[in-house]
Amino acid sequence: MARHLITSAIPYINGIKHLGNLVGSQLPADLYARYLRARGHEVMFICATDEHGTPAELAAAKAGKPVADYCAEMHAVQKTLAEGFRLSFDHFGRSSSARNHALTQHFARRLAEHGLIAEVTEQQVYSPTDGRFLPDRYIVGTCPACGYANARGDQCENCTKQLEPRDLINPRSAISGATDLEVRTTRHLYLRQSLLRDRLRAWITSRTDWPVLSTSIALKWLDDGEGLQDRGITRDLTWGVPVQFPGAPWQGMEGKVFYVWFDAPIEYIAGTAEWADAHGLPDAAWRRWWRTDEGANDVRYTQFMGKDNVPFHTLSFPATILGSGEPWKLVDYIKSFNYLNYDGGQFSTSQGRGVFMDQALALLPADYWRWWLLSHAPETSDTEFTWENFQVSVNKDLADVLGNLVSRVTKFCRSKFGEAVPAGGEGGPREAGLAADLAARIRAYEGHLEAIEVRKAAAELRAIWVAGNEYLQAAAPWSVVKTDPDTAAAQTRLALNLIRLYAVLSRPFIPDAAETMMAALGCTDWTWPDDVPAALAILSPGHAFATPDVLFRKVTDEERADWQARFSGTRT
């Protein structure tokens, strides 16, 4: 038994996430966590909401609510949706928690003590009308290169030219439209991560087993141009972790908070502390996951994230950890994902394009989405969601291959032997062959899950389901029963045990259906099939079962067309 710490990139607070967000971190992290638990490992799976930053403040203002209230409400919404998708977090925390405030301030102080914090005075655009400093992209104006009227201060979306806010003609606030912008002097803390460049490079180049997506992005940031740049870690905002606090090694930082990307990854640690608090456990309970001097030496830490998050997890956060000089656990493996596109374009939270988590659950149960998303996870390149593909995949894999298998076996048994595992007969070469075939496939399935090869694992699981149908077709108990009832009974007994085996194996992907299968069999034995022949004999003669309802229904052409039309525009 090993100990696994798993974190998913924490979803931003300003709204409900779409399926692309889900498949890019939380869902594959859940698959991995569920698999490792099934194998008997000790798992700590942490996620949270990322609640700070300008967009949260603006979203709250738009909703007409205090930002703290808005975040609390949206956290509750996201927590409910996570539960709806059966994301098995040990704790779903909040980056605004007291724990994260304390830890973020702790790390900042430690970094300062090691000479890794610089105070920098700089000029930034301020909008008196909005009462806030404006990030570059919140300043819009006419592009000096192409004349596009709504170019952003960081880049013109029309001609893709990189811009500075001062380049814009007739600049105005993207929030209020105000034009009375002024440049003000402000002072900020910078993380001197350039000083850690060599240590970071040594660490990253030693991670030879990471996906190329993870390492190539990190190396580019380390070596591009003048190399890794120092990074501002504070902002002039009100909602966040205060920079000025008792014991802070700097002065005059009132009214400033830490940058969201500084405090967000620290929430992985703080979220584990929140977990301990929620269970009334002492600090040692969470520190044994994070402090290598307090028991975390044998922990394997895996992070899941979309490719846009990679720089922060390979550079900024490790710089924080390394720079602290304290024995905090560094990540062992970073699994990063490309993007899921929607019907020829991108999913977009800001534009309301695509299918969002709440909408998806209103259409179909979580397992349908989990299966499609995981079996099509964008591991090597961006992947496209289309309704046709979704319909075909769900109907064929879930309804026909797995669901119908459960149905044909239980109904056949009910009609010929009654609703109990039949006695009599014994297996022969065909049954031994099936067990051997399944054993080989299960070992391959385990290998793919341990390597977090999500699509390959899904394909192998499907092949395992298919093997059941192949066996039934070859054994043909519906024919055998006419002349040799004992042999048919043995075949049926094996087939019923196959359902139990499939419930165990499928649970990481489709937890609800797995529970339904197991419940129908009146069984609670979720033991992982290390010994396949033994696993195929757990349900013994006389064990009663119930013929379940349709496990997965099919998506009709009418529904597909309806959904396609309904989700073709933007969310209102």
Next chain:
RNA sequence: GGGCCCGUAGCUCAACGGUCAGAGCGGGGCGCUCAUAACGCCUUGGCUGGGGGUUCGAAUCCCUCCGGGCCUACCA
């Protein structure tokens, strides 16, 4: 502008520089009748984006062009 990733069958994807480039879906045929008109078997289908090069051997390595995507440090 710079960097990275991707381009393989109608579709979604596989293939440590090494048997004939493989699966699933779709198409065609056969079988079965227990089952959600479900299942199984067979079959169809590719100049691996174009062009050059390295090599005994290239989907794989190098160059170049074309197409798509992402990042480029103040959105997160």
